[in-house]
Amino acid sequence: MSDLHELCYFKTRPITKEEYLVPLKAYLKAGIPATYTTEEAHNYEHGIEEEPESNTTPMHLICENVPGDADEEEENVVLEMMEQLWLNGAGWCLLNNKNETPGCVLLRRGFHGTKYWESCVDSGVRAEVLLRKLNDPNVEFLDDPLSEDASDEEDVPELVEENASESVQDMYNGPAGATDTYLNTKLEYKDDALVTKEGADGVMMQWEDELMKAGSESLFKHIEDPNDVNILNIGFGMGIIDTMIQAKNPTRHYISEAHPDVLKKMKEDGWYDKPGVVILEGKWQDTLPDLLTKGVFFDGIYYDTFSEHYEDMVNDLFDVVVGLLKPTGTFSFFNGLGADRLVCYEVYKKVVDLDLSNYGLSVEFQTMKAPVTTLKENDDSEDSVWKDIKRAYWRCPLYYHPEARFM
Ligand SMILES: C[S@@+](CC[C@H](N)C(=O)[O-])C[C@H]1O[C@@H](n2cnc3c(N)ncnc32)[C@H](O)[C@@H]1O
Structure with missing residues (x-):
């Protein structure tokens, strides 16, 4: 084990x-990377x-050993040590041999919500915002003459690392990952779920009832004129929220x-x-812009689709929402962003907050207990809601229900 690793055991x-x-600063200054792993040290020694x-x-070790x-x-x-490591490129979502990010280690140890936890989340937010800037074709970067590959994407930590979770990658490859593939995939309504016929991806499941209830209530919270209540729901699925809206x-x-x-x-x-x-047949990307020209405005807008990514929201949906929402209206959505891991979930929570504020919307999150969670990759036990479903898409103990309104 290297001296840098040794330091992180707080023996x-x-x-002080x-x-x-x-010494931590000295090791980093001497050129030991903040991402130097115990596995690399072991291989080097042997x-x-x-x-x-x-x-x-080292960040994993700190999270594992901080008393x-x-x-x-x-x-x-300890917080300053973490900050030094982040500043020197420590990865907030690199995975140890237990498939854990540093944040996951803290969570397992009962350190959720501590300053150490916040440090991991904030680092994730910074990395995500930076990544977005690097991928933005409108932003130009000056080449660093000292570094040939200064803009090499591989150096930038991603929200979900390539190897962060096999199932996240599966999701992007299957119908859950590409809208057009999904729209050409046959679906099947079962008693308590809507699933893809081949591959059994869960599109919508009955256990989300409670979350839909919270969503439908938000939509009616601030009604401008009780005689003219206009609601828009994007994504019918099993019609759970639409039934609640109708009621x-x-x-x-x-x-x-x-x-x-x-x-x-x-x-x-x-x-x-x-x-x-009024049924708007087709992708929301094609049908909603039309409403902008027709003077239709909504008291409540809910968004819950399938196979779309956060980029769809931030690049297109938010533009439409601010155009269609009444000044008193409420925008809410199924918040599954980063729900594979609590630390990713909380990173996205902050990222959404930042992005919506750029549109003049402020978002509040109501913390709910997630109705079902699983820590297993494939939970096939008889009583599991994930039985026969390829991928358990929810693994967080909490659900953050969003409600956004103009500031
Ligand atoms: C998770 S389900 C919605 C569940 C719904 N909230 C409920 O309470 O039952 C997602 C729905 O969005 C639809 N969808 C996916 N992409 C869409 C798009 N671009 N435009 C409109 N609908 C879309 C899917 O076909 C599916 O019916």
Whole structure:
């Protein structure tokens, strides 16, 4: 084990600047990378040339060993050590041999919500915002003459690392990952789920009832004129939220839906004939811009689609939402962004907040207990809602229900 790693075990107390921060800075200054892993150190010591499969970094070790009884002074030293490591390129979402990010290690140890946890989340937000800037074709970067590959994407930590989670990659490769592939995939309504016929991706599941209830309530929270209540729901799925919206008798209830099998089911179930219901057939990207020119405004807009990414929201949806929302209106959405891991989930929570504020919207999150969670990759136990579903898409203990309104 290297001296840098040794330092992160906090074998002697108290944790002081002299004993810990000063040598940490010296190692980093001497050129030891902040991402130097114990696996690399082991291979180096034993003359093994293969690339290690996991990455237990100094940040993982700090998160694993920071004592729970540290006083404020010690805590501040640890936080400064973390800051130094972040500044020197430590990866907030690199995975150790237990498939954990540093944040996941803290969570397992019961350190959720501590300053150490916030440090991991903030580092993720910074990395995500930086990555977005680097990928923005409108932003030009000056080449650093000292570094040939200054703009090399590989050097930039990603929100979800390539090897962060196999299932995230699967998601991008299957129907859940590409809208057009999804729209050409046959769907099947089961008792308590809407799934893709081949591959059994869960499109919508009954366990989300509680979350839809919170969503439908948000949409009716700030009604401008009780005689002219206009609601828009994007993504019909099993019609759970639309049924809840109908029960509140809005004046007009717009539903945007793109999948032919879902539209067929909506016809069979009489949604086209319900008073005040307007079905917008096709992708929201194609149908909603039209409403902007027609002077239609909404008290509430809910968004919950499938196979789309955060880029779809930030690049296109938010533009449309601010154009269609009444000044008093509420925008809410199914918040599954980064829900594979709590630390990613909280990074996205902050990123969404930042992005919506650029549109003059402020978002509040109501913390709910997630109705189902699984820590297993494939939970096939008889009583699991994930039985026969390829990928458990929810693994967080909490759900952050968003409600956005103009500031
Ligand atoms: C998760 S389900 C919605 C579930 C719904 N909130 C409920 O309560 O049952 C997602 C729905 O969005 C639809 N969808 C996916 N992409 C779409 C798009 N670009 N435009 C409109 N609908 C889309 C899917 O076909 C699917 O019916």
